[in-house]
Amino acid sequence: MGVLKLGDSSPAVFTTILSFAKTHWPTILVTFIVLRGLAKRYFSPLRKYPGPFLASCTRLWKVWSTARGRTHLDHIELHRKYGPVVRIAPNEVSISNPEAARMLLSAGKRFFKTKFYAVFPPPENPDIFTEIREDVHATKKRVANVPYSMAAMQQLSPFIDDTIELFMSKIEEYINHARSPNKKPFDLGDYLHYFAFDVLGEVAFSRNFGFLKEGRDVENAIKTIDKSQTYNGIVGQVPELDYLLRRNPLWKFIPWLSTKNALITRMALEEMGKRQPFTKDTAGLLRTGDGRQDLLASLIQGHLKDPEKFGEGDVFAVAHGAIFAGSDSTASTMQSFFWHILSDRRVYQNIVRELEYAVATGAIPSKGNLNWNQAQGLHYLQACLKEAMRVRPAVGLNITRLVPPEGAQLDGHFFPGGTSVACNGWVLHRDKDVFGQDADIYRPERWLEDEEKAKRMERYMFQFGGGSHLCIGRNLALLEINKVVPRLLRDYRFELARPGRPLKANASFFVVQSGLEVYITKP
Numbered sequence: 001m002g003v004l005k006l007g008d009s010s011p012a013v014f015t016t017i018l019s020f021a022k023t024h025w026p027t028i029l030v031t032f033i034v035l036r037g038l039a040k041r042y043f044s045p046l047r048k049y050p051g052p053f054l055a056s057c058t059r060l061w062k063v064w065s066t067a068r069g070r071t072h073l074d075h076i077e078l079h080r081k082y083g084p085v086v087r088i089a090p091n092e093v094s095i096s097n098p099e100a101a102r103m104l105l106s107a108g109k110r111f112f113k114t115k116f117y118a119v120f121p122p123p124e125n126p127d128i129f130t131e132i133r134e135d136v137h138a139t140k141k142r143v144a145n146v147p148y149s150m151a152a153m154q155q156l157s158p159f160i161d162d163t164i165e166l167f168m169s170k171i172e173e174y175i176n177h178a179r180s181p182n183k184k185p186f187d188l189g190d191y192l193h194y195f196a197f198d199v200l201g202e203v204a205f206s207r208n209f210g211f212l213k214e215g216r217d218v219e220n221a222i223k224t225i226d227k228s229q230t231y232n233g234i235v236g237q238v239p240e241l242d243y244l245l246r247r248n249p250l251w252k253f254i255p256w257l258s259t260k261n262a263l264i265t266r267m268a269l270e271e272m273g274k275r276q277p278f279t280k281d282t283a284g285l286l287r288t289g290d291g292r293q294d295l296l297a298s299l300i301q302g303h304l305k306d307p308e309k310f311g312e313g314d315v316f317a318v319a320h321g322a323i324f325a326g327s328d329s330t331a332s333t334m335q336s337f338f339w340h341i342l343s344d345r346r347v348y349q350n351i352v353r354e355l356e357y358a359v360a361t362g363a364i365p366s367k368g369n370l371n372w373n374q375a376q377g378l379h380y381l382q383a384c385l386k387e388a389m390r391v392r393p394a395v396g397l398n399i400t401r402l403v404p405p406e407g408a409q410l411d412g413h414f415f416p417g418g419t420s421v422a423c424n425g426w427v428l429h430r431d432k433d434v435f436g437q438d439a440d441i442y443r444p445e446r447w448l449e450d451e452e453k454a455k456r457m458e459r460y461m462f463q464f465g466g467g468s469h470l471c472i473g474r475n476l477a478l479l480e481i482n483k484v485v486p487r488l489l490r491d492y493r494f495e496l497a498r499p500g501r502p503l504k505a506n507a508s509f510f511v512v513q514s515g516l517e518v519y520i521t522k523p
């Protein structure tokens with residue numbers, strides 16, 4: 001082995017270094033990684049913030065937490081252990097103060113999205129969710145906001161109603177079948193998932209995806225989306241890795257990793273094709289359809305008004321992105337709601353009583369679907385829904401933003417420009433100052449006790465995010481939930497098949513849940 005001596009001529013020194021590196025490369029590599037990690041830990045302006053040791057040295061801690069699907073739970077534990085500001089990566093802190101989170105997410109404060117979002121496909125044509133250039137995002141969102149208004153959604157209400165009828169027919173089939181001696185549970189969780197997808201198909205593309213009809217995950221479309229979200233969630237923690245993986249040209253040669261032929265993408269492309277060429281006289285409407293103003297038609301109209309700012313690629317990206325953003329989120333919200341109310345007999349009976357009274361007094365119809373206003377009049381049910389979104393918000397990963405270049409003050413701490421700051425609904429919604437000492441438990445009554453207190457709690461609910469990135473689909477989600485949930489609860493009686501068993505939950509971006517099995521009977 002060569003020994004390095006001072007005074008050697010440069011080629012000799014170089015050869016010696018090379019041979020030393022060749023022999024000892026594993027040690028050198030490990031030493032480099034350790035020193036780099038320690039430098040990140042100790043020479044960072046974030047060094048004073050507590051957190052897991054590994055997290056302060058490497059982003060692998062976040063990768064690990066996400067890969068286990070339990071980021072939401074990890075963050076509750078972290079803040080309990082370390083306090084309101086926790087260092088969760090060399091350049092990232094998580095905050096638990098709801099007021100600070102409002103500031104972080106509020107429009108105009110210039111805390112922009114991080115590169116985490118850019119990993120979500122399609123990278124070549126980002127949609128509203130994945131666009132991280134704030135000005136471009138604002139332009140696209142202005143066009144996309146139009147079809148998502150509550151008024152526009154109300155127009156599409158008949159198609160939600162049709163999907164509800166299909167859902168009810170499946171329950172009727174189950175009830176008739178379940179009269180046999182071997183009574184099997186009904187997977188309400190799965191059916192809520194199918195419902196959320198089918199509604200999106202109708203609303204976005206005037207097309208039924210067929211999940212409810214077939215009573216199954218057709219072509220494993222839901223699984224494919226969930227797999228892709230798991231990838232996004234994990235790789236999004238170290239976005240550079242995406243260039244080695246999905247953005248790597250070799251990736252497309254691995255057929256089972258490609259989503260290009262997935263059912264939803266294929267259908268979206270077909271629907272786009274049917275409406276091309278986009279012209280002002282057809283205004284994006286389906287030529288052979290029922291003339292409904294679906295999401296795709298509205299986006300095509302937005303494109304025709306200003307093709308420079310909202311291209312054809314944007315039409316596809318935004319419509320297709322809606323299915324990804326709006327399916328697991330809505331399904332997860334409804335699953336959490338049902339699991340909570342069915343786990344507490346008292347709560348469930350209060351809801352049933354409220355519905356019976358509303359029918360008896362004519363506040364809601366005794367048959368068929370409710371409209372938005374009728375559902376809003378069910379105050380106890382509304383409190384139960386809000387409480388479910390508080391205790392188990394559908395987004396389980398952190399919402400992360402970058403501190404603007406000049407730095408910013410949050411929760412009494414100054415963070416330098418470029419620091420990533422994260423917040424998590426599961427943590428924020430458990431703040432005892434805002435939600436009370438019993439914030440950890442599901443108790444819908446908290447929303448009905450004191451109007452002022454309820455208003456304050458409302459101010460700190462983050463289930464739909466906030467500011468310029470407030471969920472664009474919240475009107476649709478709330479409308480379909482407010483239609484299907486009271487209808488189910490009025491027309492049927494539910495019982496958990498395995499009381500006490502928690503839902504299985506995996507946080508990829510949304511908390512994807514399973515295991516909501518119930519017995520259903522008629523009242």
Ligand code: HEM
Pocket residue numbers: 128129141321322323325326327329330333393394395399400462463464465466468469470471472473474476477478
């Ligand atoms: C109960 C159901 C839903 C929940 C809980 C939910 C939650 C959220 C949250 C928390 C965000 C902010 C994410 C962030 O800033 O990182 C968001 C954004 C978004 N959501 Fe939803 N969502 C739901 C339903 C929907 C539906 C039905 C659609 C579309 C059909 C949709 C489309 C979007 C889009 C496009 C964004 C990005 C908005 C932006 O960045 O400007 N969501 N959603």
